[in-house]
Amino acid sequence: MSKIEDEIRGIAKKLLEEGKVKYFTGYAKGPDSFRARPIIIDDPKDVDKLIWSPCCVNNLGVYLVDEMKKKPKRGEEPDTRPVGIVTKACDARGITVLHQENILPKERVYVIGIPCRGMADPEKLEKHARKKGLGHDAIYNMDIKEEKMMFTGEAEGVKVAFPREEVLLDKCKECVHHNPREYDIVIGKRIENPHVDKYATIRELEDMSLEEREKFWEMIFERCIRCNACKEVCPMCYCEECTVEKAKPMRWCSKSADKSNNEFFHLIRAMHLVGRCIDCGECERVCPMAIPLRKLYRKMAKEAEKLYSYEAGLNPEEDPVFATFRVDDDDEFE
């Protein structure tokens, strides 16, 4: 058990025992060795189910939005104690955006922030494990070895190491914010932020001609099955009724899963995430059809940075980019 895992359990136990939090949201062992999964616990006895590993990919912030949407039963006093939550640096920035947008008051959440060097892509991990003869149920004790920057594990007594770069999630390779900024308590040492190209994923697309880009996205959008997973895992998609589902007074987006409507769906989402997407990459990770969604949102983030020197979730005191106006803002329609 890692030191961080130990500390998470300790804090969760204390918070739950003292009734300081309504419940605690963290990570537990997943259905196979390649994935952890979210867990919500109420009982301090259950804290041993909490884990910390390179498989803790989910952005748990999505459950905070769920919490804020809950309506108390008639006649019942609402329980407004904070919710305890484990966050990586990216997830914590998501919580900052929710604060900024007045969706989640600060006193409703107790954030455990963890400096993070990146998480493992479950699909890459599975491929690598297979190559090395590791089954999904092999005894598999993974830890992040900071100095070597390797994901190491053990299977049937044989030590196996994965080169970090090869199993890392793409978004983590492009991450320049390894340390959470807003938290109630932080676990682990501060990590120096790397100098990497945070917009690497869109460079190739930017070099393409308009026609080439159109062709690229057409083929990809055609594949979309509109399962809505991208928006359901997104903490920023918190509307009570999503515009793509709205049927009255008129339907903006048809239920036809065709190129045109799929494109409309994805572009609406992209427009609604400008200056809000914190690149947790959950949408891209969960997409069953491998749609490179980050490319859309990173492009929009880059535009917001270029035009307004704004990056999402960095400063809780700042107004959201689209909720503010400065006289010197770029105005190309003038």
Added chain:
Amino acid sequence: MDDMIIKKDKLPKWSSELSDYKIFAPHREDDVVIFKEMKNVNKVVLHYANSVMPPKEIFFPQTQELFKYEKSPEMKVSEAELPLEKVLLFGVRPCDARSFLIMDKLFYWDYEDHLYKQARDNTVIIGLTCTSPHHNCFCTSVGGKPYSNEGLDVLMTDLGDRYYVEVLTEKGEDVIRKPDELFSKPTDKDRKERGEIWEKAESEVTKNVEVEGVHDKLGELFESKYWDEKSRTCVGCGICSFLCPTCHCFDITDEDCGNCGRRIRTWDTCMIPEYTVHASGYNPRPGKKNRLKNRVFHKFRYFPDRFDAIACVGCGRCISKCPVGIDIVETLEEVKEVEEVEE
């Protein structure tokens, strides 16, 4: 028809003999394997555990036009054209083939769905034995086998440089073209090899659950707190149902463009609130617990009650792709263990 052998290098020739069919086969696009119309036999992928999307779309398209209309004084309505072309579905895994028989029960039930039936009748299905099952596969728990031939017209088994071909129906016989030139008779060695591969594949399906008793137990758990607990981390997306080979729910909407329009049916999922919301705004399945429970109940209780079959073929897609790791096999195990405390 007797069993046969075809060398792998004869596949291009075989496919060229089948030009009267529109052929759908597994293709790799970026990182996903999906069934697409085959233009070039060399682009077909045959080494994969299973396609991300089941081939149900061939019979039950995600978006299907029912009719078009024009709001003129005489109100012109033109019905959707029947899918008449002959289709060959190549490389279907046995679990997915069994799903077609399950879908048939629904689509041929109180109303015979003519669009679905036409597509089914026009299609020949060539299956491919599953030789390396994924760790989330559990077909053997729900009545399947990696080499099951149920729902197939032809079953092929990969023997390395050649396929063992078993023709199962008359429809299957039609796709065996130029038997003397392209196919040969299997030897005892071929038969033995196939048997070994079948046995090995079956032993590799290690995920399992005893479904006996689940149906009755679910009956006791409609009001159980278990569903509150289980659904707590569900994000309410449609991955589990859209990737499910047996999920068959659809919505009917109009695409209205002023004086004309069309009525379409599109896949729907019981995992979203819009699925059950009434015109009044009331929703009988208001929470994630109601919806997740419904999906499990539908597969393992309602469908068996009505059609005497479990609506799950054990393909494992919902387990592999669930964003939050909800595992149906684990859920069923837990269902069997839940002890209801009387309050």
